[in-house]
Amino acid sequence: MLKSQDLSSRILSFSLRLAGIFAAQENCFQYLQQGELLPTLFGEAGPLGGAAWTAPTVRSGWVQGLRTLARHPSALRFLAACGAVDTIFSLQGDSSLFVASAAGQLLVHVLDLAMRGPAEGRRGPRARDWPACAQKIVCHIEDSLCSAATPQVTQALNVLTTVFGHCRGLWTQGLWVRLSPLVARLLEKDPVPASHSLVDLLLSVARSGPRGAAGGVGRSSSVLSSDRGLWETLAQTLSHLSPTQAGPLALGILKLQDCPQALRTQAFGILLQPLACVLEAAAQAPGTPGLLEGAAGDSMTVDTLLSSKSACVGLLCCALAHLGLLQPLPQRPSPWPQVPLLGAVVTILRLCSGSAAPTSDVGGRLCAILVGCGRVQRAALDFLGALSQGTGPQELVTQVFSILLEYLMSPESSSMVLKKAFQATLRWLLSSSKTPGCCDLDPHTQQFLRELLPVLQKRLCSPCWEVRDSGLEFLTQMTRQWGGRTGFRQALLASEVPELTRQLLRDPESYVRASAVTATGQLSGWGLRATPASPERPGAQQESLLGELLHILSTDSEGFPRRAAMQVCTEWLRDGRADVAEDPERFVAGVLQAASRDLDWEVRAQGLELALVFLEQLLGQRGSRCPYSVGLPETAPPGVLAQALQVLCRVQLFEFAFRALFDCDRPVAQKSCDLLLFLRAKAASCGSLQEAGDSPSVASVEATLQRWQAGEQGQPLGYLEPGAIVAVLRSVDLEGLRDTLAESSDHVEKSPQSLLQDVLAAVGVLGENEADCY
Structure with missing residues (x-):
């Protein structure tokens, strides 16, 4: 790479970062030093003096490579010998903001490494005892603070802010004592240069706690708080800005x-x-x-x-x-x-x-x-x-409600202003209703509500979809809090708001449809239907609403309404709604069938949550909300578990769950894995449950699962007996799959081995010595 005359900037940047990763290890550092490769890469004889240095990617790779290389114990001597510190100084003012920021962070990192050894076990070394590298950096910061150029002052203040915000050594106290007079002198200039950076620095110093001292972690007081000069500087700064x-x-x-x-x-x-x-x-x-x-x-x-x-x-x-x-x-x-x-x-x-x-x-x-x-x-x-x-006097609270109503009614209010007005109104309504010993709304709130609902009704008909959406969100929150209040129920049912909300299920905007689904589910949960059901068929309207939600879940082209419909269905099942409780098996089967075909991963994940709620109810554990604590499962009678498994097979839960186990979206696979582990733990507590371990159906299922894991999704599982399900659950390595899903990919992506594999893979595909580097 070094001998190439027409090397691309991407490859050079990549090589600099890779060399830094290698050089952080002892054997690689010695090898690169013996071959004089490190000075060639990071010294003046390397990219610094070539045309490639004009590319920001090369400068960025140089900084990142040095940042990793600095982990090596001999890195400071190397940096001093190759003149890298001066280059870092110059890169602080780089035209690329990314390079300039990285250079400042590298400068702090080098200063911290230089001071970490001398400061160990002491209150803090005297300035004349600081290492040469640290002295050079601090002198550069001093010169920058005294500069007449605002950019250089800004660079110095930003470096110091990072030092006091991230460095843990007690040497920072000596650094502040040395530099605080220069910082205070900035206040003598008119205008104060780099005022934002100065504020950041002073607050960083004030927050820096004695992290190295016992009992100091987590304190917001400053290690320098006993120094009256800091508080005086803060007071002067407030006066001068x-x-x-x-x-x-x-x-x-x-x-x-x-x-x-x-x-x-x-x-x-x-x-x-x-x-x-x-x-x-x-x-x-x-x-x-x-x-x-x-x-x-x-x-x-x-x-x-x-x-x-x-x-x-x-x-x-x-x-x-x-x-x-x-x-x-x-x-x-x-x-x-x-x-x-x-x-x-x-x-x-x-x-x-x-x-x-x-x-x-x-x-x-x-x-x-x-x-x-x-x-x-x-x-x-x-x-x-x-x-x-x-709190406030009633006349002032009345003024608050008056101005809120004025903004909600005004045709001049923009959609964002209306959204903020709805949010503020909700907070004031909820706050005013918290009267001790009162179970209903006070007269002032009731009167405001009667004036508010016609305004909300108008906003739900707004031609602006953002306004309709904000109105529905407000209605949902208000119903969630006040659905049981008599005054609210009477006022709401006397308005056209419930009917308008129902109509907005067919709104042309997907966000509005999603909010309408949530609002309708909340209204229905409190029995606040648009119109009373007929005496002949008391549940007719509710069945219609349920059918409409299933229609949205199956046919809506956008993901937001389908997600909202799934959440409402899950809440209805969890709450044991009467219309769902009449035939929960049919309800769950229909919802899972729609969720299993959905392309939105959040819908599939919510479908697994609904399946878990259904499983808990079948096992008689409706109050359990720790389904993934599989270590100590509650015992379920074998008969109850066998019946539950039969119902789960009829609603095709296992077809959905096993497919989700190999879902390309990790959250879905993790949720399915947890669900199956929970079910297996319940089955393990029933030792008398017969297991069909060698039946043909078990072998067929295992073969199908292997094909699904390989990416073939065609063949369905079909109907299975409970014993076969238990056998499959015990044969699949769910723990191993869970560990694999929980493991971050950082340990692979950031390793030298992974980087080399990327290089080789790119060479194999492209047929040339060029890698598409990240």
């Missing part, structure tokens, strides 16, 4: 557990300032309560909000998103300003819809910027949903 840049840092600070209270208060104020500005600008009366003492909107935040639409939208969306992430955390600030936050987010939504009437110039400009802004609407609705976990 713009409101948009400071938001991620403020959120990260508030997630820390051991953080000074003054810094937490400062960080929380940063997040609240945009909403405080909105409240002040849209206040209808003087004296409106603020969000938090000291968190009033400052002039810089107001200037940012009013500078441009993009700046205003970006700042508000970030503030809403950060507060939404903070709200459910146990370490969120206390007291939590629930009421002012609710007021602020309702105000933002009114500004966006144009229904607000601000009295100040700032409020008017904000309204002009935000009206019709879908991005802010989505962020505000998300945060409004998160605030449903708190």
